[in-house]
Amino acid sequence: MTDADDKLVHSTAFDVKPDEMQQISPLVRRLVENNPGPFTFTGTCTYIVGRGDVAVIDPGRENEAHTQAIIDALKGERIAWIVVSHTHKDHSPGAALLAERTGAPIVGCAPFIPKEGPESGLDSAHDLSYKPTRVMKDGDAIEGDGFRLEAIETPGHASNHLAFALPQERSVFSADHVMAWSTSIVAPPDGNMTEYMNSLDKMRARDDATLWPGHGGPVTEPPRYLRALAAHRRQREAAIVRCLNAGDETIPDMVARIYDGLDPRLVNAAALSVLAHMEDLVTRGVAIAEGPITVKGRYRRAS
Incomplete structure (x- = not known):
């Protein structure tokens, strides 16, 4: 391993149009919500996994336009699961709106529980109305036609943060735990650096080929990138x-x-x-x- 291997290089090349469906792998499609900003880059990535009966990962904000774009893009298909990685307001509030429109269950992370402490951190950025049908724990899975999504507990950026592995493509939906365009914010009291580093070690122990983050483009060399991120x-x-x-x-x-x-x-x-x-x-x-x-x-x- 050389010093160059430990140098963290971000990738900001990401040419997408808001709410336009893209096929990004055999099993995965993506729409990017129109909510650009210093913390969201070009916007929140919503992922569609499977065909026919599909899983929608992180439907974004309570945003009528984005929710309708998801529904329109999936005409003739059924949303079987609405999957949520964590309860920051750019990821989870759209779940309730999408569930109301489609009747699909909400699965994924646990509801946010505020922590006592003198710092508010990013607690105000949490979705306090999030109510999942089913809370997924480490190793829990949902299965569709030709795919399986497995929950990976990755606290640190948020205490309730989950990533989701797609073994069929050796990929992980890493949400805000690992992103190619920037490092993740770890903001107390809910964000915790000890937990974040432990979660990084957990991801480094895996053998994934691609990470699909909550904002921006993919991490295409996870072992090298995760090593550099930890460094x-x-x-x-x-x-x-x-x-x-x-x-x-x-x-x-x-x-x-x-x-x-x-x-x-x-x-x-x-x-x-x-x-x-x-x-x-x-x-x-x-x-x-x-x-x-x-x-x-x-x-x-x-x-």
């Missing part, structure tokens, strides 16, 4: 430790030092990401918090 997170941790060694005590100071030239719209998210690393460092005894572990807290290197 990137370790490098970010090392940068935070260097900040502590240099005497930086606050997360805003660390963000300014580490994220040079950052889009101002992403500063708060970067602070929450540093906080997630800091939680992990304090838990492991590498850093010490002078009081509660918050973005406004003060920290020092453990001696």
Whole structure:
């Protein structure tokens, strides 16, 4: 393995039109919702698995146009399952609307349970109205004509995050756990860096050929990309430790030092990401918090 193998290179090449159905593999089709932004890239990817009786993965926001585009694209077919990876508002609210229109059951992640803590993180971005017909656990599966979708528990980006394996194509719908266009936001209190890294290790232990993310194009070399992604997170941790060694005590100071030239719209998210690393460092005894572990807290290197 060379140093180049550990360099994380994102792919932002993704030429799609909103709500236009694309056949992207023998078993998989995709529509991209028209909700571009700094956290969603070109929009949320909704995946259709199978033919005839199909599974719809992550129907997006409560968006009449996108829901109708899904229904129109599947004329003559039946939506047998509406599958949800996690309850962020760009992924799950459309499930209720699609279920209302089609009668299909909602399966997948558990409902969101807010965590107590001084930081709100991205909790406000969660869909509190999400009500699944069936909660899937690690290894649970649904089966259709010629395909099987297996749940993989991948907490970290969100505590209830699931990915879904499609063994017939050696692929995984990785949702927001792993994306080719950007790293995932891990924002406490619901986001947890220790869990995220454990979930990365879980994905690295697999032998998948393709990852289909919740935003942007596919990861086409999962072993190399996952290795580089894990190395990137370790490098970010090392940068935070260097900040502590240099005497930086606050997360805003660390963000300014580490994220040079950052889009101002992403500063708060970067602070929450540093906080997630800091939680992990304090838990492991590498850093010490002078009081509660918050973005406004003060920290020092453990001696």
